[in-house]
Amino acid sequence: MRIGIDVGGTNTDAVLLSGTTILAETKTATSADVTSGISNALSELRGKYSFEPASIQAVMIGTTHFINAIIEANRLCPTAVVRLGLPATEALPPLVEWPDRLLAAISARGYLCHGGHEFDGSPISPLDRSEIDRVAADLGKHGIRSVAISSVFSPVNAEMEAEVAALLQEQLPHVHISRSHEIGRIGLLERESATIINAALRELANQVCTGLANTLAEDGIHATLYLSQNDGTLMDVSYAREYPVATFASGPTNSMRGAAFLSGLEDCAVVDVGGTTSDVGILRSGFPREATAEVSVGGVRTNFRMPDVLSVGIGGGSRVRQENAGVTVGPDSVGYRLRDEALVFGGRTLTATDLAVAAGKAAIGDPSQVAHLDPTFVRTGLDTIAERVAITVDRMRTSPNPVPVALVGGGSVLLPDELAGAAKVVRPDHFSVANAVGAAIAQIGGEVDRIFPIAPGQRDEVLDAAKQEAADKAAAAGADPHSVEIVDVEEVPIAYLPGNATRVRVRAVGNLTLDETH
Structure with a gap:
């Protein structure tokens, strides 16, 4: 068995898997120190499905520790x-x-x-x-x-x-x-x-990795710990200590990988609706499409591997207002204060969650608190949400053909079963914890990204060597050699370099090797 955990800004989600079967899932509030929130999630998992800590073979965690440290300019x-x-x-x-x-x-x-x-x-x-x-x-x-x-x-x-x-x-x-x-x-x-x-994150990486391992040990779990990477694959703790920057976008990538696993779609758009934003990405062969342009992190331009994700300010906590021209939703949100401020929880702020409850799309809180909302107003608000998400999906497409859309995240109840421009809409089982599922089922990857001089007639030889090197890296990182496959090959000739120089990027992935007698 394995456990997948995704630590978000509002919720910490966790799932327990045996092979490809989801045995239990839970969604708990993220704690200020993060580790106690993880401990709470583990306790709830054990309450839903009793298991012996020694039966856990691996724990996969996606965390926002490091990206938050840069955004907050803290703990560096x-x-x-x-x-x-x-x-x-x-x-x-x-x-x-x-x-x-x-x-x-x-x-x-x-x-x-x-x-x-x-x-x-x-x-x-x-x-x-x-x-x-x-x-x-x-x-x-x-x-x-x-x-x-x-x-x-x-x-x-x-x-x-x-x-x-x-x-x-x-x-x-x-x-x-x-x-x-x-x-x-x-x-x-x-x-x-x-x-x-x-x-700047290296010291924090040591502290976080040690803290996560200690949290698991306190719960009696001594399984191997892995962290999620930006490309949807896993890295072990020793790698995470060296390259914490590789975890920055693990949240969206976990959601997309989880969406692929739960929906069975390998080439589609994924809409992950959280408490504050909806993140839209594209899956290619089951993995997130990577951004080709520079990415700004905390106001700093960078060019390391990041998924191509477009966010829109719509989520379960988005504030809803009535204006002369109609209804506005977001971009501001009550965020983690949803359970205090939303009408269905006895608060005074009209949120997107209130609209979903009033329309019968969600059974959350006290529906009587939103019974007074005008049905036309509710429908207009939900239509506004659907339209903005559909426009965002359309902006992410690279072809005129409609694409299938997978809806995941707890806030995806806001969206209808049909979206303009979508070939079809799939809302899979366990959609609310797709991010934790994505962490649990992630594979081990190996990548080669270098500039090669390619002599005439040697292109195939160079590509084969690069593919083998990527496959060897995946196996060395813990992938089952028999399961390793090449999932992406990219060649970019560089005209101003001599010797037919070509940038070759190859990515290989394989299933994590687990000791079945752990």
């Missing part, structure tokens, strides 16, 4: 960035355009050093080791505890990043090191910023 450690690129790149120094609140939160320091590579892999300038020694001394002097290393075109040639990391680690063994070629993609500033964010 003193961080510096060392960029290798002089005499180039001086015009745009490290940390350019970062918000002041984040700079203060990480006690930011930036260093420009010689090094880096041209787009063809040749060095811009040789590495100056005495320069790195001076940087190390200054880092120690200012109490820096985490360092991001970025080098110009390091995805093409990562040698200098690796060498500087080794030099700094030798002189400052207590300092965490993050290397940009392991985190971001081509694009110096965005890749560098993603690496700085990762570095």
